[in-house]
Amino acid sequence: MNDLSSPAEAKTRRAFITPQRIGVSLLFLMNGFMIGAWAPKIPEFAARLELSEKSLGVMILIFGLGSIVMMPIAGSQIARFGSSIVSKVTAVLLTPTLLLLSLIGSVWSGAVALFLFGGLIGAMDVAMNANAVATEKGMRRAIMSSCHAFWSLGGLLGASTGGFLLERIGVLPHALFVTVVAAVMIAVAWKMVLQDAPHPEERAAGAGRRLPSSPLPWLLGIMALFCMIPEGSILDWGALYMRNELSASLTLSGFAFAAFSFTMAAMRFAGDLIRDRFGAVNTLRVCGVIAMLGMLTIGFATSSTLAIAGFALAGIGISNIVPILFSAAGNLPGMAAGVSLSVVTTMGYSGILVAPSAIGFIAEHTGLGSIFAGLSVLILVTLLLSSLARHADGAHH
Structure with missing residues (x-):
């Protein structure tokens, strides 16, 4: 064309x-x-x-x-x-x-x-x-x-x-x-x-108070939720896991979230160029695989050094998944961007707000290591739905 x-x-x-x-x-x-x-x-x-x-x-x-x-x-x-x-x-x-x-x-x-x-x-x-x-x-x-x-x-x-x-x-x-x-x-x-x-x-779409009837924003919301639960868990439980289960020093424990935050911020600055080059779906899939490897590395780590490497990997992986999902939500066909985005952001952020308290309850029975490893299953679900990220490319193709 x-x-x-x-x-x-x-x-x-x-x-x-x-x-x-x-x-x-x-x-x-x-x-x-x-x-x-x-x-x-x-x-x-x-x-x-x-x-x-x-x-x-x-x-x-x-x-x-x-x-x-x-x-x-x-x-x-x-x-x-x-x-x-x-x-x-x-x-x-x-x-x-x-x-x-x-x-x-x-x-x-x-x-x-x-x-x-x-x-x-x-x-x-x-x-x-x-x-x-x-x-x-x-x-x-x-x-x-x-x-x-x-x-x-x-x-x-x-x-x-x-x-x-x-x-x-x-x-x-x-x-x-x-x-x-x-x-x-x-x-x-x-x-x-x-x-x-x-x-x-x-x-007209936003004038009504009804929620979207299309399944697309809800599916994207589930994907955002399943990526932000691991993010919230690392934020709230990463340092405690390092201290209690890997016997890390106070300084090393602080490096858990620091490593995650640093790689996440760095990759987000690079993410747009990567997405423009390889497309939203491919970028999300590679990020998803890296995020899963990161969570599994954290969960099965035998030393604090290995765990910190896992937190850094998880940051690289999770970094660009949510921005891609937000772009996709804002470009859904026949839907007001604000309405679909509000569904995806509300579902996504509830993962950071609500999940960590539930994790505290489960951790008493299983330990945090198995929870971090188990959270990789949520990212796998996002990978299985990754074709929905194609809507993100509607922003600039």
């Missing part, structure tokens, strides 16, 4: 970096930064509200519930107004939430604030992913993996500066610093973010 587009359009498509790409990448960076900055605040938050470990667990669950409640609402609003408007509104509302969490003094107000914080993080997540899909379509090249890499980078920046600043300047100044940095990121991104408007059929 001949490309009848104008030279200007062709040049835009060939461009590797555009203002729209920078804009949406900044949204991902800001969202990750807010979550990262919250992580080192949790002990102070728990102490201020005099929460027991059990009560803190409930609070963290409320954060997750906020996300799960708001994600589908964001999807319907994207179908009505477009992803750029929803991204910006949720980003502006999210900016002062860490300040709010630093000022509240009672358990009930803390629960409400955490529900809002989790809800706005989740709603913005759906909107910025939808905007990344729209930007991919405009550029005719994959950008989703690098967007997720910027999210990881934001989390790293927020977490690494958070503990230091809390110790040096205190709770409120740290919250003010985070608020100002987040506001600056949004201000810079504001005019660059791709201004998309929903098509009339997308508006």
